[in-house]
Amino acid sequence: MKRVGIPRSLFFFTYLPFWYTFWAELGYEVVVSPLTNKGILDKGVEEASTDLCVPVKVFHGHVAYLAGQQVDAIFLPRMVNAGSQATFCPKFLALPEMVKCSMTDLPPLVEVRVDLTSPWSLRSLCHKIQQEWAPGKDFGAAYRRAVLAQEAFQAALTRGELVGSALKPYTGDEGDKPKAEEALKSELDIAVLGYPYTVHDAFLNGGLLRKLRRLGARVHTADMVPIRELRRYRMHKDLFWHYSNMVFKAGKFWLQPERRVDGIIHVSTFACGPDAMVGKMLELEAKARGVPLIALTLDEQTGQAGLDTRIEAFVDMLARRKTGAYNISVHG
């Protein structure tokens, strides 16, 4: 059986169910790289150009991991457009070139351009992949099952499931899902806004979601907002970048009076260009609604003290705002 590897970073957290199912239906064994760990980060930092943001560096690390797994190919799409005016950030656009420039001895890469400007483009793209990589296989069935898998995933997120646990059927692990006893007392609603590859990579963000649950907060993310809901929030002018629009509009969604969250955490990474805009816009939006916002900037650091202090103090502040007294948790 042929094996295809899918790196656990960037587009992975949004589109894995589709691509996993599609490749599996074409008769491939799909190998996903493990949760990001120190080895993968170190490898990525070593391979990637120093100016890149840490998620892209981590992506290099995952590719390096897969390259060592005797796979017949690594799936490395050029994500261009997800069906709106906006495109993915330039680092997504140049991802195949970046990887090829800095890494050698790679297995063949499935380099395809995912540009969904027209409604039929995904279908014809998949058809092309099938013809090239799995001639003779039933394209139609594979495509339909992939679409269903993706829809089921989106529905799970809309019901409030975290990406990590919604991906369990594919990855075999829970990602950053907190243990049952940690999720017991939930008194605060906090929207954790950021790109899926930072919010759902527990190694990069120091276990942020788990920490918040342990401190007694219910976590809401941008991916939990249905796409049709996001479309309702018009901006004076949309941003250029797909994920940036998603994060900002999700911020507006969670700030609506009927579901107003107690606080917003904006998770960003050092050297992220688009976030210079998104961060400021979210800040203004939250201020107008009277909801506290804190920005966390992630990089390669593994020391957690600064991050922990900010998270704990933020949760304390929200709890005190809500109850009028310090709700002293023994963890904070």
Next chain:
Amino acid sequence: MGGYLGVDVGSVSTNLVVTDEEGEIVASLYIRTQGQPIAAVQEGLAQLEKKVPAGLTIEGVGTTGSGRTLAGVVVGADLVKNEITCHAVAAARLVPDVQTVLEIGGQDSKIIILRDGVVTDFAMNTVCAAGTGSFLDHQAERLNVPIEEFGSYALRAKNPVRIAGRCTVFAESDMIHKQQMGHSVEDIIAGLCEALVRNYLNNVGKGKEILPPVVFQGGVAANVGIKAAFEKALGLPVYVPEHFGVMGAWGAALLAREKMRTNPQPTRFRGFQAACLEYKTSSFDCTGCSNQCEVISISMEGKVIARWGDRCGRWENLL
């Protein structure tokens, strides 16, 4: 008589406070951490014991600061709390209607905005320690001015020079340049104070609504030059509390008091004799998975009492 102990282990200083039953400070101590938090806490306990009034028993202990977890294990804390919350609690106790807390310590600086006694917003400096106490320390040493007199030099300035404040590397070259041009040390120091305040207000205080009363605390509040520069920049009086250097420790003691009073239970305090116990830390790289976490274990008198640093909890939960 009952009392409460607060311990704040920061990067530069370790501060301890003992309060009476009502939360008023009866003894306090400010010593240098010198990179050895356990030794500093033990030294602090030993010195503090002599200052505590006879007949006072500790009924609750709180720890805070970047070394709060470690300190919590060493002294046996009932509460381990982040320093932002502790600073806010102490400031609000002292000045009940306080609306702004400016805090500058050795490695970090923060601003806390309160309304009606509740923290509504805060910010901390980013990773870089530019514009904090350790930079002033360094410059004082370079100019050969005792740090204690730094502020009074600034107040004597006639015409403060303009110094770049964003980055301490630039600030230092700017200062050297001004010095070689022939500006007086007083004017340069005053300029430095203004640059630090400008940097603070532009970065940490960015976009925050600074309303009076304003309380200025943390080790740098000892510097009258910085206080004057804040007053000049804000156009508001700035209040420096008597115990400005130990406000975090006081806040931790107050929170411990609040906790023990609402939920009475015996304290976990190991007693002042914890100063004489033998604590050892050791670390190793876990080989359980490719994360290779650096696990720290703390032992007291040869017995392991705490472990941390592992992401999965494998070692932490062993105890």
